[in-house]
Amino acid sequence: MRYGKLMLAAFIILSLTALPLSEAHILIVADSLSDSSCMYDEAKKVATTLKNRGYQVVELYKGNATVKNILKGMYGADAVIYAGHGGYMSGNYDCRGGYASPPFSLVASDGYIWGAGDMVQVNGQTFYLPFKEGIPVILLHACFSTGWVEDYEVKNPIETIYHFSRMFTGSGANYYATAWDGAEIIYDFLNGSRNFYEANQKNFEVINKSTVYNGTTIWRNDHGYAAFVGDWNGTFPGASNTTPYDDAAAEEWYRTKVKPNFTGSKPVADFTYTYCGSTSLRAFTFRSTAYDPDNDTITLKWNFGDGSTAACEEVTHTYARDGYYTVSLTATDSNGLISVKKKTITVGNPKPDLVVTGTRKSGSTLYIYVKNQGTAAARNFYTRVWYGSYSTKNYKQVYTGTLNPGATVTLKTYYRYSRGTVKADYYNKVSEKSETNNIRKF
Structure with missing residues (x-):
């Protein structure tokens, strides 16, 4: 895109x-x-x-x-x-x-x-x-x-x-x-x-x-x-x-x-707190980090018990895009003691998706802007720029270690031509959501 x-x-x-x-x-x-x-x-x-x-x-x-x-x-x-x-x-x-x-x-x-x-x-x-x-x-x-x-x-x-x-x-x-x-x-x-x-x-x-x-x-x-x-x-x-x-x-x-479109699995994260004797739950809060927090798909629930009756309170919160979600539950008991539990959930089939969003030439320096518009990190890839019809001649390439989902990296390289072609993940080492949108001409 x-x-x-x-x-x-x-x-x-x-x-x-x-x-x-x-x-x-x-x-x-x-x-x-x-x-x-x-x-x-x-x-x-x-x-x-x-x-x-x-x-x-x-x-x-x-x-x-x-x-x-x-x-x-x-x-x-x-x-x-x-x-x-x-x-x-x-x-x-x-x-x-x-x-x-x-x-x-x-x-x-x-x-x-x-x-x-x-x-x-x-x-x-x-x-x-x-x-x-x-x-x-x-x-x-x-x-x-x-x-x-x-x-x-x-x-x-x-x-x-x-x-x-x-x-x-x-x-x-x-x-x-x-x-x-x-x-x-x-x-x-x-x-x-x-x-x-x-x-x-x-x-x-x-x-x-x-x-x-x-x-x-x-x-x-x-x-x-x-x-x-x-x-x-x-x-x-x-x-x-x-x-x-x-x-x-x-x-x-x-x-x-405008309903979310998600066809992957719907994992459930269970948080269980057990309070013995007269100790009881006073308050709790729920937090989740998500790539797209406006939509729905993950179902999360937690249980509260007194050690014998296994009383259960179930609450659900949902999101809607492939990705890795960190969810946490913080509970405060009647004595003011606080405990926190966290879990990471994988939803669907998260994959990176690299696109070259633009280029800028300044003298002999070429700036290349690469964005990961996918739902997982892209790791260890080269971005190559070349002039003419062949990518094996008149080229430069830059290495990127990690590019997180939603993030953009600005790459800089010496490049003496005014035109050319850029390809992110030149060697196709990253398994992406789309393998057809990595190339941009300028």
Whole structure:
């Protein structure tokens, strides 16, 4: 999985009057990877303008822009403003203006919201976004959304726009995307445009050409930097349509619709405390370290007895991803004595998954960023970079001892070429969840 190098500032405008009005609001998400002050500043400016005009706004920036928070914020929203990166699957784009293949995604601080045809996919679960018919979706500066990535136009821009837009149009949304600066389309609406048609006529680039692809009309000028899919009569919500965010309702939707996907074993950890005589348990606490603590799969239970009756209190707590979990139970008796028990549980089949997330050249030094997006540590591997067609010539390689799940390592090596190919775990010594996403060209 990768994200486009061009910063994605996607402004998704949703109207959900069919849902309870108490849940209607505007969500603003920006700079999810904490790597672009421009995205953050532009989103903050829009947020300030909307709030000054009486809109109810929920803001998620940087590390708070998680997959869960973004999806919860979308629930019942009249508008969602997303300023982040656009994602694509490793191997589905060459970074040099080649063909771009779906799926595409929005990038959160801790993962991806992938398009899956007319729906989206998260944690292996596929579902429709909770939109009403006719919502507007506006994307600004978005990789792939207008058929461009950085300075390169993809080989198949109409097809790319079609696939990128489907996760929104599949739920009945109107899709507008532009690579021009300034969030112009939003200010056109705020300054009186009644619909997308009128706002389009006021923009720096007026879209006036359409192409039918797979039965869908895609509006985009030749080599244009703006695109539209939907109904030109679509509108932007007014401030009176927005009310405070209902987190409880959003949490309930998330728990019932965005279910975890785990098919591994479900181990049980038993903690047994026996207290003899008159000594009794006064209090206990439970803690667990987990790779993904928002989801469900491990069942944990503990028993409390007095040494003769074997009285049992059973409590369960669950998580949902392959990995190694350390769980602990701390008990305090009536005399104030504290005891702690810990266990490590293996869930499913934890494996590392190495990806090269980026490179940076500074003089003769090449910096290579490798992330372990898997659920187990990757150990004792080499990352190789080479120039040309053969990896056995004109190459350098760097050794990594241990890379824990979720961690990123910055590798540094002398490299005199401006282009090349990088492969993590060059000798294929690490057994990974995916063996096909280790290579990146630059």
